[in-house]
Amino acid sequence: MNSKERTITIADVAERAGVSKSTVSQYLNERYEYMGEQTKERVAAAIQDMGYRPNIVARSLKQKKSTTIGVIVANISHEFSTQIVKSIEDYCNAADFHIIVCNAEDDPAKEKKYIDMLRAKQIEGIIVFPTSTNIELYKELTLEDYPLVFIDRNVPEVDVSSIMLDNKRAAALAVEEFVNHDYSRIGILTNSTVNNVTTRIERVDGFREALHSHGLEVNEDYIKSVELNYIQDELSKMMHLSVPPDAILAGNDLVLAEILKYTKQYNLKIPDDLAVIGIDDVSFASIYNPELTTIAQPTSKMGMDAAKLLLNRIKGISENGQKHYRYEPTLMRRSSCKARRQIL
Known part of the structure; x- marks a missing residue:
């Protein structure tokens, strides 16, 4: 068998570098305390020249890591x-x-x-x-x-x-932006909170608190947390109320996508018919028409x-x-x- 076709072992590297197998093993595990600089260089050169690839699985089992x-x-x-x-x-x-x-x-x-x-x-x-x-x-x-x-x-x-x-702060930023642009009938749509997902609960709580701080009514018909495939249905119910919301906060990027699908399907103009802000700065936010206001996470x-x-x-x-x-x-x-x- 041609030497290039067989697997290169630690023993091969040790022989090329003129050191023991344990020295090569110590080098691979970055234990350099008792290893001279020239020895390290010879082992490194042998590994590179021979194209040696450590068996990660075998090393992990041996080290139990x-x-x-x-x-x-x-x-x-x-x-x-x-x-x-x-x-x-x-x-x-x-x-x-x-x-x-x-x-x-x-x-x-x-x-x-x-x-x-x-x-x-x-x-x-x-x-x-x-x-x-x-x-x-x-x-x-x-x-x-x-x-x-x-x-x-x-x-x-x-x-x-x-x-x-800081989910409450994220919701508050959105509400503040809506208020500063003269919107007062503000709603929020999030994924379901059935499993007590803290992120969703905090965003809804922060939304309510922000409305209170701006002296706005908390309209429960404008606040919905449902499974993703029901988002468009809930938005449709909101938009068919006798007094529909004029602004919607999307609880995350997936909810935002459902809102955008709905507005496109029913020819609602953003922000003329409905202002929209989404939590999560989606990659298409700056190329969508109109460009989407978002709340970015680091x-x-x-x-x-x-x-x-x-x-x-x-x-x-x-x-x-x-x-x-x-x-x-x-x-x-x-x-x-x-x-x-x-x-x-």
Whole structure:
């Protein structure tokens, strides 16, 4: 067999570098304490010249470490989720960790199945967008001191670090923008809050509080939290009220897409017939006609910080005492919310 066709081993690298196999192993595991600089250079050169690729699986089994984490997203269709996952992957890749991404689709049973699967694979820890219903499972993980970080959501009954937007502030920014542009009949549409998803609950609560602070009526007919496939039905009911809303806040990017589909289907002009603001700065916001006003989340930093928190837990680095991290939303002012006097 041609030497180029067979797998290069640690023994081959050791022979080329003129060192022992244990020295090569120490180099691969970055244990350089008793290794001279020239030895490191010879091993590095041998690895590069021979094209040696470490058997990651075998090393993980030997070390009982996988250098792999799991990321369980609530819904991979969210542009927000994909942005977060990319940021997590970027951070982990730089730290020589790998990620496995699972899509729970807001299904508690599916979420539990993925957690069990990931643990069976001996991964080092999990970042999860929790459904808020697997409370006992989360508690069990914390009792085992298993590295776990929540992102986008929180489960109050469980003592786990969380990375979240300041959701009440996000809703308040939107209401303030509507009010500043002379809208007073303001509604909100979000995904269902049946599973007590904290993000959705906080945004609705923040919306109510903001209306009160501006002296506006809280009209329950303008506030709906339903499954995604019912969003257009609920918006239709709102728009057929004797006094319909003149502005709508979309609770996230998927809700925003459903609102836009409805306005297109029924030839409603934005913002002439209905002003719209969406939480999550979607990629098409600046190219849609009209350009969409949104509330942006710092997804890059949120994902990076979640990964950093988890990897620090895995490495045994203690936290600074802070458990829950809140991030400031940013208003991206565009054309889907304009002053009524400009429209009229």
